[in-house]
Amino acid sequence: MSETETVYRTSSARTGKMMIIMLGICIVGGAIFFGMWDYWISQPPPVVAQMSGAVDHGAPAVATGETITQDLKFVQTPDGFTDLAFNALTGEEGHNPTINANVGDKIIFNVLNQDGGFHAFGVTAEAEGFAGIIPGSEVASAAAPLQKGDSDSSEFVPTEPGTYYYICTVPGHRELGMVGEIIVGESEGPAEAAAPTGVSHDFTLNFVESEDGFSDLAFNALTGEEGHNPDIVVNSGDEVTITAANAGKGFHAFGVVASPDDFNNALWGSEIASATAPLKAGESGSTTFTAGAPGTYYYICTVPGHAALGMQGSFIVE
Amino acid sequence: MGHHSNWPEWIYVGVIIALMVWVGAEAWNVERLVEHVPSDAEVIIVTGQQWFWTFEHEDGTKEVGTLHVETGKAYKFEIVSTDVNHSFNIHDYVVLMDAVPGRVNTVWFAPDKAGEHDIQCREYCGLIHYNMRGKLVVEDPTT
Amino acid sequence: MVLELQKPRPVWQIMFSTHHTDVGLLYLIMSIAFLFMGGALALLIRAELFLPGSQLIADAMTFNRIFTVHGTTLIFLFLLPSASAVGNYFVPIMVRYKDMAYPKLNAIAFWMIPPGGALIWLGFADFTWYATPPYSIISAPGPAADMWIFGLKILGISSVLGAINFVVTILKCKHPDMSIGQVPLLAWAFLSSSLIVLVAIPTFAAALLMLLTDRLGVTGFFNPAMGGDPIAYAHLFWFTFHPEVYVLVIPAIGMMYEIIPRFSRKPIYSKSSGIFAFVLLSIVSFSSWAHHMYATGMSFTEKTVFMLGTLAAVPASGMHVFNFVATMWNGRIKFLTPMMWAIGGIALFFSAGAGGVANAAMPLDFTTHDTYWVVGHFHLFVMGTIAFGTIGFIYYMFPYVTGRMYNETMGKVHFILSFVGTILVFFTQHVLGLYGMPRRIFDYPAIPEWIAMNQIATVGAMIIGVSMIIFLINLIHSSAKGKPADIHDPFGLGGKYYYPFESKNPHH
Numbered sequence: 001m002s003e004t005e006t007v008y009r010t011s012s013a014r015t016g017k018m019m020i021i022m023l024g025i026c027i028v029g030g031a032i033f034f035g036m037w038d039y040w041i042s043q044p045p046p047v048v049a050q051m052s053g054a055v056d057h058g059a060p061a062v063a064t065g066e067t068i069t070q071d072l073k074f075v076q077t078p079d080g081f082t083d084l085a086f087n088a089l090t091g092e093e094g095h096n097p098t099i100n101a102n103v104g105d106k107i108i109f110n111v112l113n114q115d116g117g118f119h120a121f122g123v124t125a126e127a128e129g130f131a132g133i134i135p136g137s138e139v140a141s142a143a144a145p146l147q148k149g150d151s152d153s154s155e156f157v158p159t160e161p162g163t164y165y166y167i168c169t170v171p172g173h174r175e176l177g178m179v180g181e182i183i184v185g186e187s188e189g190p191a192e193a194a195a196p197t198g199v200s201h202d203f204t205l206n207f208v209e210s211e212d213g214f215s216d217l218a219f220n221a222l223t224g225e226e227g228h229n230p231d232i233v234v235n236s237g238d239e240v241t242i243t244a245a246n247a248g249k250g251f252h253a254f255g256v257v258a259s260p261d262d263f264n265n266a267l268w269g270s271e272i273a274s275a276t277a278p279l280k281a282g283e284s285g286s287t288t289f290t291a292g293a294p295g296t297y298y299y300i301c302t303v304p305g306h307a308a309l310g311m312q313g314s315f316i317v318e
Numbered sequence: 319m320g321h322h323s324n325w326p327e328w329i330y331v332g333v334i335i336a337l338m339v340w341v342g343a344e345a346w347n348v349e350r351l352v353e354h355v356p357s358d359a360e361v362i363i364v365t366g367q368q369w370f371w372t373f374e375h376e377d378g379t380k381e382v383g384t385l386h387v388e389t390g391k392a393y394k395f396e397i398v399s400t401d402v403n404h405s406f407n408i409h410d411y412v413v414l415m416d417a418v419p420g421r422v423n424t425v426w427f428a429p430d431k432a433g434e435h436d437i438q439c440r441e442y443c444g445l446i447h448y449n450m451r452g453k454l455v456v457e458d459p460t461t
Numbered sequence: 462m463v464l465e466l467q468k469p470r471p472v473w474q475i476m477f478s479t480h481h482t483d484v485g486l487l488y489l490i491m492s493i494a495f496l497f498m499g500g501a502l503a504l505l506i507r508a509e510l511f512l513p514g515s516q517l518i519a520d521a522m523t524f525n526r527i528f529t530v531h532g533t534t535l536i537f538l539f540l541l542p543s544a545s546a547v548g549n550y551f552v553p554i555m556v557r558y559k560d561m562a563y564p565k566l567n568a569i570a571f572w573m574i575p576p577g578g579a580l581i582w583l584g585f586a587d588f589t590w591y592a593t594p595p596y597s598i599i600s601a602p603g604p605a606a607d608m609w610i611f612g613l614k615i616l617g618i619s620s621v622l623g624a625i626n627f628v629v630t631i632l633k634c635k636h637p638d639m640s641i642g643q644v645p646l647l648a649w650a651f652l653s654s655s656l657i658v659l660v661a662i663p664t665f666a667a668a669l670l671m672l673l674t675d676r677l678g679v680t681g682f683f684n685p686a687m688g689g690d691p692i693a694y695a696h697l698f699w700f701t702f703h704p705e706v707y708v709l710v711i712p713a714i715g716m717m718y719e720i721i722p723r724f725s726r727k728p729i730y731s732k733s734s735g736i737f738a739f740v741l742l743s744i745v746s747f748s749s750w751a752h753h754m755y756a757t758g759m760s761f762t763e764k765t766v767f768m769l770g771t772l773a774a775v776p777a778s779g780m781h782v783f784n785f786v787a788t789m790w791n792g793r794i795k796f797l798t799p800m801m802w803a804i805g806g807i808a809l810f811f812s813a814g815a816g817g818v819a820n821a822a823m824p825l826d827f828t829t830h831d832t833y834w835v836v837g838h839f840h841l842f843v844m845g846t847i848a849f850g851t852i853g854f855i856y857y858m859f860p861y862v863t864g865r866m867y868n869e870t871m872g873k874v875h876f877i878l879s880f881v882g883t884i885l886v887f888f889t890q891h892v893l894g895l896y897g898m899p900r901r902i903f904d905y906p907a908i909p910e911w912i913a914m915n916q917i918a919t920v921g922a923m924i925i926g927v928s929m930i931i932f933l934i935n936l937i938h939s940s941a942k943g944k945p946a947d948i949h950d951p952f953g954l955g956g957k958y959y960y961p962f963e964s965k966n967p968h969h
């Protein structure tokens with residue numbers, strides 16, 4: 001600082017110019033942001049696709065063949081890491097049994113965690129690792145494993161021939177030995193979609209909620225009331241139009257799926273809205289699609305958790 | 319700097335330290351008592367997932383969204399999550415514990431009066447975090 | 462802006478200048494702009510929460526994005542840069558050096574902030590300003606989430622560069638005749654907060670990088686499905702951000718150290734205890750981070766350790782409050798706008814701290830964690846203490862920077878409305894939290910007590926909004942048409958108490 005005491009000050013004109021520049025930048029930014037409103041939250045993180053594997057689960061899981069039941073239990077050496085397997089340790093009889101099946105057979109797994117230890121179960125088509133678990137085939141998960149003494153069941157309907165693997169889904173356990181093969185041959189019975197029949201159906205399925213928005217969720221009517229989650233039956237190849245209105249206060253979306261847990265994979269273009277861009281209160285939408293191969297499917301709300309809370313019904317294709 | 323005595327400041331700091339020691343000791347003691355789970359507590363497995371709660375009792379009964387318990391018994395919640403962080407909260411009974419995927423957290427309580435209470439999620443978990451609610455129904459034992 | 466009024470400079474020369482006063486003013490204008498942008502989001506949130514059900518905002522996703530950007534903006538784009546503004550403008554003057562130690566680095570640090578802010582605002586992520594995994598890894602949609610991560614990376618680097626500048630300027634560039642004990646308390650505040658930044662921010666930079674690679678699926682640090690632990694992120698995050706809240710508060714307290722002795726026309730009660738308290742606070746701020754994580758399932762011992770660490774910071778903060786009150790005691794106080802803001806700030810700082818002690822006590826935290834009590838508590842710090850101190854200092858430096866006086870009546874009205882509004886919003890939210898209302902919720906059940914308190918809070922927020930409009934009008938109008946100020950004593954305090962630029966008189 002000199003004796004003349006330089007003073008630091010500005011002027012309104014300069015401050016004004018700065019503010020106009022900044023305002024201009026904000027306006028341009030705003031135009032970009034609002035102009036592409038849907039884009040910014042449209043991409044799920046890449047790890048999600050990796051965790052669910054590259055297998056296309058879009059093909060319907062049609063259970064037209066036999067039902068095969070396989071009891072499995074997790075076994076391990078007492079130290080917990082030398083050898084892990086299903087049913088019997090390496091070298092013993094019954095070790096990691098191989099299951100033979102055909103396309104369309106329903107394989108039911110009864111899984112028991114007898115010895116304790118951290119285990120969970122699933123079926124995957126991947127030759128290594130724990131990703132790509134096919135929805136519906138899981139028992140517990142690596143994050144919330146099966147407790148000691150607990151058992152549970154799941155099912156798997158192979159849609160294509162090939163080799164699948166049933167594994168323990170806790171990271172590393174497959175590599176330590178908890179894996180068995182499911183060898184799937186060609187289907188014996190026809191399980192294809194019929195040609196379009198030209199018959200059209202119209203259904204109305206409205207999302208309804210209980211007053212508090214969470215204790216009861218359903219289609220058309222709440223639990224116990226008439227018209228609750230109606231069954232839908234159509235023929236393969238029929239054209240189906242579904243109109244869905246959101247009569248609740250929350251967010252919903254619609255799709256026909258092979259299993260109520262499989263909310264990410266709606267079949268045949270049957271989606272109305274989606275979990276990431278759902279129908280808001282009062283909104284409605286409709287979809288028209290052709291019913292695929294015969295089998296038992298489910299129509300659900302595809303917002304995660306809503307099917308488990310009651311928003312599901314049977315969609316049977318004959 | 320000022321040439322004044324500093325004793326008011328020393329006394330003030332002494333009072334604050336004494337207060338903090340008292341708060342710390344009381345909190346330590348209460349938390350120690352609160353965390354002691356009774357050995358006869360009945361285990362309920364609480365699963366949090368986007369965006370609802372499910373409960374599994376010791377006898378295998380499963381409940382979705384609404385949990386029924388009885389007065390006069392101690393319950394130990396083993397809380398798990400299948401996807402993201404949630405937090406299991408029964409505010410009226412000061413039951414609060416995070417549901418973190420990959421671990422099991424434990425908290426216990428012993429309801430003493432029949433009634434209905436809210437269960438809420440107290441850790442942001444996404445779109446419908448605000449309505450990840452449930453109901454705790456406390457009933458008197460039937461027998 | 463450094464100007465000899467005879468030679469006005471074009472705007473772009475000011476924008477790309479590296480002189481500390483220009484950079485300081487750039488920081489100030491940008492941070493005030495973000496104050497209004499983040500504040501507008503707050504008013505949106507409060508309007509939406511006025512009643513249960515959807516008022517203005519159609520869906521929960523938009524609401525979640527709004528509060529995420531509100532928090533991120535006000536912390537990283539208002540509070541931190543406004544402290545840097547004051548620091549850049551005055552620290553070289555206070556240590557009697559010609560500029561900051563690294564002027565070009567200084568300008569670079571500033572110019573990193575607008576792109577960082579643009580990334581945050583153009584994406585509008587939804588995972589709260591904590592970005593906690595696993596939600597931020599497996600559930601938060603991109604590219605908004607990734608843009609937020611990159612934006613914060615850039616802002617973190619800017620903070621570290623600024624901190625390096627402050628530390629070197631104060632320690633190495635101070636005038637040779639000035640001992641470290643003679644450096645004014647405001648400069649000590651910047652020294653302390655910069656040292657905390659240098660230790661704390663790199664941890665978060667690492668955590669951000671890990672978050673990004675986890676999102677890409679390349680690593681599994683925090684993703685349980687890939688063998689990781691979400692709680693690891695919580696530790697890394699809070700290890701940075703608990704000290705970071707002290708980085709935010711310490712400059713504001715330093716600003717109060719400028720205002721209070723001058724407007725009390727009395728020397729500061731004890732400069733050495735002020736210095737001691739700053740240094741102690743900086744160290745102790747690192748010992749308490751996991752008090753944010755009591756409910757994650759920590760063991761009793763862990764919780765106890767962090768509770769003790771939290772309580773240990775209280776005496777240091779208390780020393781500052783004592784210093785201020787003892788300075789005002791028996792002073793000839795002139796209640797002008799800057800002084801009112803500083804005193805209001807101290808009162809709210811004390812209330813915030815008192816509420817914080819309740820949170821520190823482990824069992825009490827289980828009542829208040831992640832409810833509106835916490836929202837009220839931290840807003841009393843960031844709004845009640847830091848924003849009040851900063852706004853008071855803006856009024857204080859206004860005549861110095863612009864050569865004109867602001868309108869005193871409008872300044873006082875601004876203070877009264879803000880003070881009343883702040884109490885209405887944030888004290889009420891403490892009670893609301895005790896009644897159980899969780900944070901970060903778009904809608905709530907129609908519980909009468911919750912509705913009533915939300916409405917009180919909304920009214921308070923609108924009052925603050927009105928007061929900020931008055932502030933803006935005052936700032937703009939007075940800088941153009943205000944009465945020219947007496948640069949040596951704009952507030953009419955009398956001869957002995959000088960502005961920072963005359964601190965070659967180290968008489969207190």
